[in-house]
Amino acid sequence: SRDPSALMVGGFNRGTGVLDVVEALIKKRLPDKIISDIIELQREYKCNVWGVEAVQFQEFLRTELVKRSAALGVPVPAVGITPHTDKLLRIESLQPHMANQLIRLHPSQKTLIDQLRHFPKADHDDGPDTLHMLWMIALTRSGGMAYEGAKKTEDNSRFGGRGAW
Structure with a gap:
């Protein structure tokens, strides 16, 4: 199973x-659905960069x-990211930043919260692994970019997320 x-x-x-x-959208998807979901998220949020494990x-x-x-017409600024350290160590390194409220989740992000809570014994660690990539991208690629707020659409249910709060 996928x-x-x-x-x-x-x-x-x-x-x-x-x-x-x-x-934090974590679910089983076929590759075409992954691509279309990222394009829709890019259309909505106009992200400065997307990290994809290389x-x-x-x-x-x-x-x-x-x-x-x-x-x-919705170019996704995707960069390849090659992990160089052990996945367990990468994910565990998030803990102090979360405890210090430097990484904040929304209570609606239940799958991610469950995967973090039960790590490393959870069935899947895709959420925590992706969260680590997001944190690293935020720390290393956020300098010098002008902020432009994303325009939130009225249809907040398309991806099951709650959007910005």
């Missing part, structure tokens, strides 16, 4: 160093995402 995929959008405040996880099939997925999104 592992879930985790798609996340975060808002990072450079002044306070706080990352708010705006969307291993195995994900690298093909990233290049396909870039091609398809550009053809649709």
